[in-house]
Amino acid sequence: MAYGIVQEQSITFDTDLRLESGRILGPITLAFETYGELNADRSNAVLVEHAWTGSAHLAGRYAGDNQKPGWWDAIVGPGCLLDTDRYFVICANVIGSCYGSTGPASENPRTGKRYNLTFPVVTVRDMVRAQVLLIDHLGIDRLLTVLGGSMGGMQALEWATQFPDRIRSAVALATTPAPSAQAISLNAVARWAIYNDPDWKKGEYRKNPKNGLALARGIGHICFLSDESMTAKFGRRFSAKDGQFDFFGQFEVERYLTYNGANFVDRFDTNSFLYLAKALDLYDVAWGCESLEEAFAPVSSPLQFFAFTSDWLYPPYQTEEMVEVLRKMGKEVEYHLIPSSYGHDAFLLEHETFTPMVRAFLDRVGSKGCP
């Protein structure tokens, strides 16, 4: 059942966060939303982590006409996977993003101007550090679980390795211990598309530069789909509006990418896109460690992983590398390889493929009681 009306909340922490880069960021504002009620012993909190271009608006709708449901609306609500009759669900916009949390488009209180490229490079670990402030503020000692896909999965891994005492489990979908050279190179060409745009002005634009960002999104879009899903959706159909021999004639897949790229410009800040791309590329669960073994040594909670067969951005072998190490270390780990033709986006599009397993996992973790 759909969740209903929800409100965005926001909190500003007047603290300085020491980032991985050694730089200081503060004050820190986090936009967040919550669904359901925190129970008396504060043991039913679930934190959902969003991916690259996501927001705190995980589920439900804002008041008013024609409001869009949250980005993962299907899994949150009464009777849903994240059952709001049982769980207190939280989602916060990451730092570096542009949906209410502190990012490059925010005003730097020290200068009264937008940060733009003076914003420090942030890592996924930094994002999670900022979320710890929120969890403290909400009076939650331990989260029942942290769940996320893609960059959201990286955040779940950071909770499990950096803040093991603050969680009772973690669920990571369609993620990677560290993006491969190919994944980095795809972000690299997306960045390059923005750098090439004269309207970007090294980040000092007044108006979101549209050509570069739309193209960058187009490149990303290809990575999120799969050969099979694109064939099923578009095949080789040529636009009915164009002649096949028109120089600017487009295949339907091309028109779709162009259209979606243009829409994206209306909803995402270009500098935020670049900062989060950087965070993705730099992500390494073994950051500062010599090995995956060393990185996973602190893990004290059960972990559940999902990979999707047609995901070529963060292919299953990358998750399997982590699972193998965790198993050898005797950690409690569960892994499911989901057959899917939807590529990286499968975690958002085919929630029914993993819902039963996550539900059973949460029941098991929840029934253990608070440690």
Added chain:
Amino acid sequence: MAYGIVQEQSITFDTDLRLESGRILGPITLAFETYGELNADRSNAVLVEHAWTGSAHLAGRYAGDNQKPGWWDAIVGPGCLLDTDRYFVICANVIGSCYGSTGPASENPRTGKRYNLTFPVVTVRDMVRAQVLLIDHLGIDRLLTVLGGSMGGMQALEWATQFPDRIRSAVALATTPAPSAQAISLNAVARWAIYNDPDWKKGEYRKNPKNGLALARGIGHICFLSDESMTAKFGRRFSAKDGQFDFFGQFEVERYLTYNGANFVDRFDTNSFLYLAKALDLYDVAWGCESLEEAFAPVSSPLQFFAFTSDWLYPPYQTEEMVEVLRKMGKEVEYHLIPSSYGHDAFLLEHETFTPMVRAFLDRVGSKGCP
């Protein structure tokens, strides 16, 4: 053994070619090179077809210091796969390209100006039609074989289906009956990168517009490699010159793509790049037919196909689709799936993997005598 010194040749046909688009192109100049000697009964001619950014300079070196060997030098020469003591090897630059054959950068004799975007859209079939003029000119009735990879493989397929009486065999590597939506979308974002470049001026540039073309090449480069080969070559190494937390800091793979993209601008015309991308996207061996069966009906020569396991641009299943149809039709067809981590470029980088099979195939075809 390397072939030695070679000279570029050129011929202009004062004929008008009726293109697939219905438009007329003429006169038509073709740049070409030949290696070895045509035998008395003109039965030892092998035509090698180049890919997207290739040229007629297949093998050998031009006279002078520091001249680069041809793009597939390793397979042409005395004792090589295409043994110039036995075969008369020909390579011609395709129409639409910028290496001496008629293309968008050529002068339109009707106007005295560069064609630029007034150049007609050309198809792979049109390229082969132009090559027939050359083969006629050389007095060759039937080619012993036509061999090529990627767009070169498409040309081999066009010879086999459109001009079956002019060949005795064909060898197609790393190719496809028709690029999939994913392959089209990757060309689409490459095109888009050029369209975004204000220096492109809708094709009316004086100087090759560098930013857009370099990025387009970067995107292409990713498609020609593989996840595995990029990991082996670059991994996650960060440039030694940059700090990891520098906003503009680059991974080595990123630096490599940038560097190679910039070099490409010095050697390839932007409009040619766009016209050939279009020809690739439009390619369909069954163009004008209802089915692959109908397209392959005229095939009268043995065909040999090679696909490479890590080629994700034109994945093996696409070649296998053709092979299956040809086999069902009772055509003489040979197929080899080559295990390789080099991606689409494997056909250029790992010639030793297919040399023995092609050699045996050519021996068999040659021993049959001229039909």
